[in-house]
Amino acid sequence: MDEVINRNSTIAPELKTGSGSEVGMRVLKESQTSGTVGDIYVDDPRMTCRNVNVYYGDKQAIFDIDLDIAKNQVISMIGPSGCGKSTFLRCLNRMNDTIDICKVTGQIKMEGQDIYDGGLDVVPLRASVGMVFQKPNPFPKSIYDNIGYGPRIHGLNDDKDHLDEIVETSLKKAGLWEEVKDRLDQPGTGLSGGQQQRLCIARAIAVSPEVILMDEPCSALDPIATAKIEELIDELRENYTIAIVTHSMQQAARVSQRTAYFHLGKLIEVGETDQIFTAPRHRLTEDYITGRFG
Amino acid sequence: MHTSTLIIVLLGLMSLAYYLGRKRSLNLVSGRVRDLHSLPSYYGLHTALWCGIPAILLLVVWISFEGSVVTSLVVDSLPQETQNLPSERLNLVLNDIRNLATGDIVSTTVDENMQQAADHYARLQSISHMAMFVAALSLAILAGFIAHRSISRQQRARNRVEKAVNFFLLSSSTLAIFTTIGIVLSVLFESLRFFQQIPVTDFIFGLEWSPQTAIRADQVGSSGVFGAIPLFAGTFLITLIAMVVAVPIGLLSAIYMAEYAGRHFRSLAKPVLEVLAGIPTVVYGFFAALTVAPFFRDMGASLGLGVSSESALAAGVVMGIMIIPFISSLSDDVINAVPQAMRDGSYGLGATRSETIRQVIIPAALPGIVGGVLLAVSRAIGETMIVVMAAGLSANLTANPLEAVTTVTVQIVTLLVGDQEFDSAKTLAAFALALVLFVITLALNMIALYIVRKYREQYE
Numbered sequence: 178m179d180e181v182i183n184r185n186s187t188i189a190p191e192l193k194t195g196s197g198s199e200v201g202m203r204v205l206k207e208s209q210t211s212g213t214v215g216d217i218y219v220d221d222p223r224m225t226c227r228n229v230n231v232y233y234g235d236k237q238a239i240f241d242i243d244l245d246i247a248k249n250q251v252i253s254m255i256g257p258s259g260c261g262k263s264t265f266l267r268c269l270n271r272m273n274d275t276i277d278i279c280k281v282t283g284q285i286k287m288e289g290q291d292i293y294d295g296g297l298d299v300v301p302l303r304a305s306v307g308m309v310f311q312k313p314n315p316f317p318k319s320i321y322d323n324i325g326y327g328p329r330i331h332g333l334n335d336d337k338d339h340l341d342e343i344v345e346t347s348l349k350k351a352g353l354w355e356e357v358k359d360r361l362d363q364p365g366t367g368l369s370g371g372q373q374q375r376l377c378i379a380r381a382i383a384v385s386p387e388v389i390l391m392d393e394p395c396s397a398l399d400p401i402a403t404a405k406i407e408e409l410i411d412e413l414r415e416n417y418t419i420a421i422v423t424h425s426m427q428q429a430a431r432v433s434q435r436t437a438y439f440h441l442g443k444l445i446e447v448g449e450t451d452q453i454f455t456a457p458r459h460r461l462t463e464d465y466i467t468g469r470f471g
Numbered sequence: 472m473h474t475s476t477l478i479i480v481l482l483g484l485m486s487l488a489y490y491l492g493r494k495r496s497l498n499l500v501s502g503r504v505r506d507l508h509s510l511p512s513y514y515g516l517h518t519a520l521w522c523g524i525p526a527i528l529l530l531v532v533w534i535s536f537e538g539s540v541v542t543s544l545v546v547d548s549l550p551q552e553t554q555n556l557p558s559e560r561l562n563l564v565l566n567d568i569r570n571l572a573t574g575d576i577v578s579t580t581v582d583e584n585m586q587q588a589a590d591h592y593a594r595l596q597s598i599s600h601m602a603m604f605v606a607a608l609s610l611a612i613l614a615g616f617i618a619h620r621s622i623s624r625q626q627r628a629r630n631r632v633e634k635a636v637n638f639f640l641l642s643s644s645t646l647a648i649f650t651t652i653g654i655v656l657s658v659l660f661e662s663l664r665f666f667q668q669i670p671v672t673d674f675i676f677g678l679e680w681s682p683q684t685a686i687r688a689d690q691v692g693s694s695g696v697f698g699a700i701p702l703f704a705g706t707f708l709i710t711l712i713a714m715v716v717a718v719p720i721g722l723l724s725a726i727y728m729a730e731y732a733g734r735h736f737r738s739l740a741k742p743v744l745e746v747l748a749g750i751p752t753v754v755y756g757f758f759a760a761l762t763v764a765p766f767f768r769d770m771g772a773s774l775g776l777g778v779s780s781e782s783a784l785a786a787g788v789v790m791g792i793m794i795i796p797f798i799s800s801l802s803d804d805v806i807n808a809v810p811q812a813m814r815d816g817s818y819g820l821g822a823t824r825s826e827t828i829r830q831v832i833i834p835a836a837l838p839g840i841v842g843g844v845l846l847a848v849s850r851a852i853g854e855t856m857i858v859v860m861a862a863g864l865s866a867n868l869t870a871n872p873l874e875a876v877t878t879v880t881v882q883i884v885t886l887l888v889g890d891q892e893f894d895s896a897k898t899l900a901a902f903a904l905a906l907v908l909f910v911i912t913l914a915l916n917m918i919a920l921y922i923v924r925k926y927r928e929q930y931e
Binding site: 315380 | 813820826830
């Protein structure tokens with residue numbers, strides 16, 4: 178499996194021959210620059226990414242990615258390890274800024290505003306694009322203070338009652354309220370792994386973001402905790418846009434409406450989740466989801 | 472031959488035993504290592520250990536008893552009237568005999584009896600040495616031979632060697648413990664002798680320190696008052712000043728180094744900061760005495776304050792500067808040890824760098840920082856040289872940092888410098904001071920360890 182994926186040139190021959198007319202129609206909507214197969218555009222995007230390149234020092238980690246992220250939808254990003262999906266995810270709320278040698282070029286817009294524009298402050302951006310990490314990382318503080326942390330730094334806690342309310346609704350939305358309502362003053366690190374991860378989701382919700390980025394949120398959890406988180410993701414879709422990176426293709430199939438397949442820093446194919454898993458159009462995607470490599 | 476020669480010979484024998492043991496194990500299975508219970512090198516080590524350890528133990532026992540046995544034999548051979556001398560006098564005679572035997576200077580005139588005794592002593596010594604040589608070498612060869620014969624395919628050589636290694640490690644760690652216990656006991660017993668002369672309450676609660684005791688009854692100006700409070704007050708005053716200087720600067724520089732500084736600045740500044748830790752304290756001492764103290768005095772003069780030219784302030788500030796790298800490097804380590812996940816979590820919520828540091832990183836690193844600060848306090852309390860040179864020797868009981876004060880360690884130094892009689896209250900006071908100081912630093916270290924342990928596992 179040593180295919181070089183050049184833009185535009187080698188992609189076309191690799192397209193699987195489907196019913197001609199449908200493919201033809203889709204090709205018209207495909208990106209003109211990146212060589213990604215499938216429909217990168219959506220009608221009602223929350224975020225739009227164009228020509229995104231990421232470099233770690235001299236090494237390029239991500240090549241020319243174009244992708245729209247639709248409102249109130251779950252988009253999952255799959256691909257083999259080191260394919261750049263987490264790096265791409267971290268571009269969406271500028272978490273890569275914390276890495277000194279990391280450089281991002283291209284354009285990522287949210288509601289028409291370029292988030293990499295020099296004038297934009299990263300603080301409100303991260304408040305509206307929250308993030309949940311691979312390993313649950315509650316602060317070594319009480320459960321209450323974990324949730325209250327975000328609202329406090331953004332000045333949303335006008336008074337104690339309001340903060341209490343935020344804490345309660347966030348925990349309820351994350352499905353954790355019933356389990357912890359009697360011990361809000363106990364350290365968040367004392368919860369089980371699954372509870373900690375839901376606490377982290379509640380913590381992200383507490384600053385009322387519009388987008389929630391999840392970087393393999395279930396990889397450190399057991400199947401029961403995973404099921405709970407997946408259920409939660411499905412519920413959250415109603416109010417939030419969610420982008421999730423996952424190694425589990427079953428998980429991607431269960432929770433997401435759109436799926437993007439990454440390979441060696443390139444976005445190979447993107448489309449409706451059903452289509453990607455039942456009728457992938459690019460050979461690399463097919464090989465990956467059928468388990469031939471990855 | 473000398474004992475060191477014997478040890479070298481023993482080491483040679485051990486190498487030989489290793490070689491032979493290894494070879495025999497290989498021969499047993501004609502080279503198929505798989506058929507042996509342990510690797511061939513373990514059989515070699517096993518033989519070498521048997522060859523070396525019993526002989527070395529014998530050597531240790533022999534050397535520790537040789538002196539007293541030989542001496543008692545010499546004493547028996549002395550004329551009756553010498554044997555009946557009081558023990559101190561007898562010791563002097565024996566000392567002369569030993570000196571005569573080894574060709575050193577003798578304090579009295581040498582008579583017939585002395586010469587005889589010295590010859591006897593030298594003869595016994597050489598017999599004992601020869602016997603030790605023969606005994607140790609034959610024991611080594613015998614034990615090594617038996618171990619070599621006992622090698623078999625099933626012999627659990629690895630387990631035995633591991634057990635021996637285990638024992639070596641254990642004895643190394645107990646050695647440090649026993650040394651500590653020994654120091655504590657020696658300080659304790661000398662202190663008890665001091666407290667027989669001066670009541671404990673006078674020592675601990677006394678407000679005046681003036682340790683000059685009269686040697687002759689008609690001496691003047693030798694009050695001999697041993698109230699330790701001024702010393703401890705001085706110690707704590709200087710420590711406090713040092714901490715006021717060192718903790719904020721050290722902590723802030725650690726935060727800058729760990730969180731803000733670019734890689735280039737960090738790689739340059741960190742070693743430079745740590746050079747401060749490598750400067751000998753005596754250099755800090757004359758820096759304090761010759762530069763800082765006069766500077767404070769002149770500055771005080773221009774502000775209309777009376778600053779003495781040896782002040783607690785000068786010593787404390789310089790000591791603080793000395794401790795900065797201590798605190799900054801310890802805090803830097805604990806701040807770096809806070810998992811990146813904590814920072815990510817905070818940044819991911821839109822916190823700025825300083826918010827993250829104040830609300831997440833410092834609380835998470837606090838136990839380590841507190842532990843580091845308490846260790847630095849112990850260091851400051853024990854520091855001597857800077858205070859000797861910059862803070863003076865007068866035991867003032869004052870909270871004014873502009874006056875001269877003195878500390879416990881400085882007084883210990885001055886009490887023990889020069890010719891002293893080791894049973895006067897003046898000298899014994901040094902041990903009592905050391906004991907109290909030891910208890911205080913021990914308590915601080917224990918508090919530090921307790922704090923660190925109690926909060927250590929908070930994140931994870």
